[in-house]
Amino acid sequence: MPNSTADHVNSPWTLAIRAAADQGRPRRAIALYLSSFRSGAAHRPCPFALAAVLKSVSRLPVHTVATAAASFHAHLLRLGLLAHPYPHAALAHLYSRDPVAARSLLDETPPARGRAPHSLLVSRNSLLASLLRSGDLPAARALFDQMPVRDVVSWNSMVAGLAKAGRLDRAIELFDQMPERNAASWNAVICGLIAHGHLTRAREMFEQMPVRSNISWITMISGYAKAGDVQAAAGLFERMENKNDLYAWNAMIACYAQNGCAREAIGVFNRMLKPHVCVLPNEKTFSSVTSACSQLGNLRFGLWVQSFMVSLGIELDDHLRTALVDLYTKSGQIDRAFDLFKGLSKRDVVSYSAMIVGCGMNGKLNEAIGLFNEMSDANILPNAVSFVGLLSAYNHAGLVEEARACFTSMSSKYKIRPSMEHYTIMVDLLGRSGKLDEAFQLIMQMPMQPRASVWGALLLSCRLHNNVELGEVIASKCFEQAPGESGYYILLGNIYASANKWDKVRRLRKTMKERCLSKMPGSSWVLAE
């Protein structure tokens, strides 16, 4: 091993340590450094190797990071290498979760004689980012103003921080003052504009910027995705020349999956796997794809996706687990869903709601209530989806009183406005238990225009309880809302048939023929006749 002071930068130890760090093997990088140090191979350890080691420390499990950071901090001090810009920056990055720690590191590293004013620039940029992440804009601004040297990264961080905090005017003002701009500068403003609902202005800047990076495209695509503008997102995606970017595919697949275009989501997924594209999916891709399978109820494809996932060695993170919980509960495999749910590293309102909805769908009332209470005990507030699950559990069990109480407390206690879905469940439950008038009243009280399916739930109840008069009224509402849907005609026909009103059945069939509606194969129409 060479141990002359000039060679140690490119010594085999340094190369091995940096290689391990680059390959994402943090424990190996750290172990290699420790053995190089103990063996005395490097009388003066290489600062670049130390920077790589500190970077590796940041990839260790969170609880071990603080202790490791402190001991390497002391180690650097002892070696007289703390003020070296590279290990210093790596250490600053390690401390950047905690702005106080990052600040004290910089305070204890005073500007030494002969050191260039920019030598700790990267560390200061880290502290700046840390302050901005913690939301301390005044402190960030103060640091920015007193920095001896600022580069484009400092400016970008400041602009991004202001923009994300909604200080768009200040962000743009600063953006205009920048001595030099790169794609990230534009992206920072665009991202802020999108976050605060100025999608059109964001698009204008996007079209105006001189050079767009992939991040620019992806930021715009996901902006349109969140606004529900699938067309605009797809248009941009097709315009992208460099589609060799997993983030772009993930953004487009998520866009479709989140906006109810499950088939298109799977189409894009298939496209990214084609040999001429061949971008390997990750756990984020699979979260969206699993959600799409679940929306389609396509369990066969879902299972294929899962085996593909296993063959790629994809780890199940909490998002992916939650998507799988949803898929499995929809296919009635509630036990597998529960196993996945139990394996979550952290339960939140989304995962709880997925499991509660799954229990509701599968008639597991006690489990649904248990999960709801457990969630409350954990101080996680329920949301609209949690109540969809709970209400459908009560619906399944036919418990009218409990459902009514639940429906009421949703708005009074939890301040959640009932959606169409909640109303549909209540109408279905009230109707099935013979409270047809109450169900009708509830629909009339709805603050939104009832969809055909809400009336349809009540029409089904009219069929169950052979109520011709109300059935006719409800059916006309269904025809109004969904003129092309023959199912409601068939349902009304069944109501007439069960009351032996055959002339009305005949007239209805004639109307259907006139309106070019055919009866569905396998309907009970034939039996009724």
Added chain:
DNA sequence: CTAGGGTTAG
């Protein structure tokens, strides 16, 4: 050679 701008679940 670091630091800043991007993708996931009900």
